[in-house]
Amino acid sequence: MRVLAQVGEWFDRRLQLAVPIREVAEHPVPRNTASWWYVFGSAALTVFLLQLATGILLALIYVPSAGEAWSSLQALNHDITLGWFVRAMHGWGSNFMVAIVLIHMVQVFLFGAHKFPRELTWIIGVFLLLMTLGMAFSGQVLRFDQDAYWGLGIGASIASRVPILGPAIVKLMLGGPIIAGATLSRFFALHVFVIPGMLIGFVALHLVMVVKLGINEWPMPGRVVKRATYVSEYHELTKKDGAPFVPYAVWKDLFFAAFVLLAVAACALYFGPFGPTGRPDPTVIQTAPKPDYFFLWLYGLLSYLPPSTETPALLIGPVVAIAALVLLPFLSGEGEKSWRRRPIAVLTVMLIAVTLGTLTHLAGYTPWSPHMNAWSGDPVPDKFLHGTTALQRQGALVFQVKQCRNCHSLGDLGGQRGPALDSVALRLTEDQLIRQVIQGGGNMPAYGKNLSPAETTALVAFLKTLHPRTQSPARDASRDMVLGEEQNRRQESQR
Amino acid sequence: MPNENNISRRGLLMKLGILFNGLVATALAVPVVRFLLSSVARGRAGAYLSWVPLGRVNEFPEGETRLATFRNPFVGPTDGKTVDTACWVRRIGAEQFQVFAVNCAHLGCPVRWFPQSGLFMCPCHGGAYYRDGSRASGPPERGLFEYPHKVENGLITIQAGELPTPGASAALLRKKPPCAS
Secondary structure: OHHHHHHHHHHHHHHOOHHHHHHHHOOEEEHHHOOHHHOHHHHHHHHHHHHHHHHHHHHOOOOOOOOOHHHHHHHHHHOOOOHHHHHHHHHHHHHHHHHHHHHHHHHHHHOOOOOOOOHHHHHHHHHHHHHHHHHHHHHHHHOOOHHHHHHHHHHHHHHOOOOOOHHHHHHHHHOOOOOOHHHHHHHHHHHHHHHHHHHHHHHHHHHHHHHHHOOOOOOOOOOEEOOOOHHHHHHHHHHHHEEEHHHHOHHHHHHHHHHHHHHHHHHHHHHOOOOOOOOOOOOOOOOOOOOOHHHHHHHHHHHHOOHHHHHHHHHHHHHHHHHHHHHHHHHOOOEEOOHHHOHHHHHHHHHHHHHHHHHHHHHHHOOOOOOOOHHHHOOOOHHHOOOOOHHHHHHHHHHHHOOHHHOOOEOOEOOOOOOOOOOHHHHOOHHHHHHHHHHOOOOOOOOHHHOOHHHHHHHHHHHHOOOOOOOOOOOOHHHHHHHOHHHHHHHHHHO | OHHHHHOOHHHHHHHHHHHHHHHHHHHHHHHHHHHHOHHHHHOOOOOOOEEEEEEEHHHOOOOOEEEEEEEOOOOOOOOHHHHEEEEEEEEOOOOOEEEEEOEOOOOOOEOEEEOOOOEEEOOOOOOEEEOOOOEEEOOOOOOOOEOOEEEEOOEEEEEEOOOOOOOOHHHHHHOOOHHHO
């Protein structure tokens, strides 16, 4: 023991770090911040360190070349001892990191920690979030498979919409005219050098400020932040009701950090690594690319924006969102910290969470995408064909062959791009059905040029049968006036 | 003057040192920026575009739309399979063609051709196009991107080399295919 102390002393005479480290470790924190609510920041740091470690391990094998990246991922998955596990840890670590950073941010916001004097800590936190998302996106590109290839295409399509500079930005992003070797190389540089370097610097700044300005006290309703008095009030609080960070509060951080690492490892073990999906060969077009989990909401949003608003929303939206986050501490730098007295803050968080959650959920089954194989894979259920005439059955055939099923479901089978047609005859009269099929409209293509009159007749005859037995199909009421109700009913049922 | 007395020899040397470093940094920034923007500068005058053969005309039956592949004219040393590109070739008449990019005009996902319904459908956000490439439905704001093409000695060639994107489309559209003029 004595030898150890002597060695320690020898080093510290030269490094002179023991005193500042002890000061940082033992700086007083308000007692009630030693809470399980205050563990997410250190957990985010822990996962970041895990990502650094697993990232370096992956770099031992991974080849950042468009021609070989995919094969090197296969080698990691299948040939190299526990390569799959390291990939899985890195992939799941990425998901955990985004999730924990988001939770940390929500907690900080709801506890009013972005207010004076911690504005800059919050702003740097916003940059850390953006960099984390940048890591998530560039990491998906390094998993150079079909999703990565077409995902880059989506990124390029978005970037190209910038007025005037768009095409130049695309070439800068791709490193050339197309998605190819240079593209992967520059995303490798971003993912491995540029963004992590910035992350390390900004994380260090973020931590220095947390220590210098002190951890945010537990918000009490009625304890209002004022620029003039806050700092002295905070110091008084830590003096009166403070405790040294180590060991008073740190044990919860330690436990939670270990728990998070275990959770990442458990997910990695149980679910395994992400992909890679098919080889990044642009001539293989039978693919439906999808982004990783934390970008699914964006994928969903992009399908719901009306075409005319898409470009402005894509270009202005992120600027507004980032500006709002950066300006937040200046707009509400004083006042109540407690969420109990900040209903709009709570509602905003809930609204954003519900919006992102809904879009993510929808992107899980993409109701807006046609089911490319439904026309040949999903048969018309029997019950829709019982007791039908030859013409109606011919119509059912037209319905399948012309790929109507790719967008319309019958008996819950088929695409959801268009409305389900199980009871379409209740909604549309014969004339309306003919018009809709031939002219399209309401987001449906016009089929006039692709259906012969005979095919249209058969198709509409089939569609007219699609209604529950107990309800009669829609009738054109205006004809009642001309023909009389009885006559009209009879005619409609004969057709 | 009292101000002059405040500038010491060492202070002046330090300022000159900073200025000197600034000048050197600016000079060094020129090659760095030119290196970083090389892919932009190179492609400015359409230098990435060139004419690529797609195949013999009789490989494409009249009235049908077929998938064709070509090798991008600009190949880097580490590109692998990524330079192989697909496109949809529609033969309207004997010498009349349309060549569409597979990239959806919405966000660039690969569209698939369905001859039975005469539609191109995109798997990502449900964009659909008619057989002539015009927009049918869904989020795209415009029709499919078309490569300029020409037919010579029974060979169809297209002008390609850049990833078609919605923003660059205006520039692409201005270049009329030679056979249309």
